[in-house]
Amino acid sequence: MSADPATTVRGPAGTAHAVLLLLAAGALAVSVAGAVRIGTADVGWSGLARVLGGRLGLDVRPLAPLVDSLVWDLRLPRVLMAALVGASLAVCGTVLQAVTRNALADPYLLGVSSGASAGAVTVLVLGIGASTLGVTGGALAGALLSFGLLLLLLRRTGLDSVRIVLTGVVVGQLFTALTSLILMASADADTTRAVTHWLLGSMAPARWNTVVVCAIVTPLGLLVAWLCSNALDGLAFGSDTATSLGIGVRHTRTLLLVVTAALTAVAVATVGAIGFVGLIVPHGVRFLVGPLHRLLLPYAALAGAVFLVWTDALARIAFAPREVPVGVITALLGVPLFLLVLRKRGEL
Template sequence: MSASATAAAGPGASAGRAAGRAAGRAGLFVVAVAVLVASAAVSVRIGTTDVSYPDIARSVGFHLGLDVQPLPRLLDSLIWDLRAPRVLMAALVGASLAVCGAVLQALTRNPLADPYLLGISSGASTGAVAVAVLGLGAGSLGVTGGAFAGAALSFGLLMLLLRRSGLDSVRIVLTGVVVAQLFTALTSLVLMASGDADVIRAITQWLLGSMASARWDGVVVCAVVTLAGIAVAQLYAGVLDGFSFGADTAASLGVDVRATRLVLLVVTSLLTAVAVATVGAIGFVGLIVPHGVRFLVGPLHRVLLPMTALAGAVFLVWTDALARVAFAPQEVPVGVFTALLGVPLFLLVLRRRGDL
């Protein structure tokens, strides 16, 4: 083919490749949604008492007002009141924490950043426990408000400690570990101050992460906050691409670095706070999922963020199902399994970066 023919075909070929990539991403998104729906159905079905897929369909149909025969009350309550909100809560929290991890990794240019490692989850836990156990600000804040205040306080402390050294990758992680340990110690002090062994036992298990208390009212609140937070993060997808190359690069593209960073940090703090207030502190989701999705779809955040949300939802739905059935009838906190999976990946990322 002559040079002129190649040049003439170039724009059309480039457009064709771009269209092919867009179609491939759309197809991958559809597959991810289908996997999430299938995972949710399987998770609702399995447990100490197995139920059938027709039973699930009848229960959901009945509560949605469809003309179906209702199930016996006990079986319907098991599906609709216990398992369905639990599975939906796991999906929402998984999506929320995964997106938080992706956003924080871009903002800090640190592949190890996530709400757990940076101390945000620990701060949210302290705030939630202070309200739940000590009743601090219970009338005006509530547990979710307390968790948000704790998350904001912990992140503010992190930024204060880093104000001179800057957002160096290693310093962020080390300082985040210090902040996390501080708020973990404060949480322990609050629990000890309660002096009630039963309260300490219940709160300690909750802090490890559990979907057992999920109910429809909590699902609705978490859904509203999660969807709004992910939507805001998606609006800043192009800006996050710039942050991935550094704040100076983002500023050269006309981004108001300070205001953008503030908005996204508030969004991630709120998402983390709601997750912690509803199910406890679940670590490593924001570390594991974005790296896996980035490997599959690339670094562009307009694609990365929605795929990360879906992958995070699928990951936590299956992790929660494993926590329910692995040692049945005893239930293991879901945070135990996310840590068991997250620690090896954390070490792998460190090794690939040459820090280990």
């Protein structure tokens, strides 16, 4: 890159970013391995290698079947799920903050998580669809239903920022009220406790089958969002300016709403509405690498993944053997981090 003042960039240039992104991906890989290793039964690096080696058909001495199953069937899918959900939430937050031009936007702004909660509660408490859908299926159905309602309410509008936010809040409130109604009317104390755990967000229900769904949906969603990077930059200046830049504003907004809703629905259906990741990670990363979405989105995805992998590990071990919902940890860590970023930006 030349030294021309018009073309010099603050921070690292193109190739430097490629290296940094590779390093961040490496950090994610190390985080995943480290988080799988630790827990109530620390298997050590060699134990981890033996589990993975055994599954890959290598000639290694296997661990005790119970420990092997713990690592392979519970811990590994859980950590991978944390990475996928963390990346999803961070990218959804980044995208929605740009689409709605609202710094407070997070993945749950569209009311999708409230829809998921209502769906999950319908299955858990009322037992509707318990045999066919399961809690995850019910949550997914609820999420899609609420998003369908949102699109229906927005269908004849220009999808302008304020209207998206208001409609999302209204739809969210409706489904939250339904959730409360079902809980208050029908649930016993044990069910309420289980539902609360789910509402706060927990990685515990992650299994290979849900991880596979996320592993297909998440990368696709991230790619589509990244391909809209230019449009996301342009939307900051309003519909008219964005349109005059050749951005099909309505189509782009609809596409991005569908992508974020799908990513959020798949994440929330399995692990509940984990708060704060989708709000603070975008702000933190924007503070570090600047607001150009071409760079912001991949960094946000990696940062979100690393953040949730470690907060989930903390949720598992901090009060062992009791497990804290990871949503509580993300909020506890998120609030001071968020305040720090605001302070550094001179906005507080």
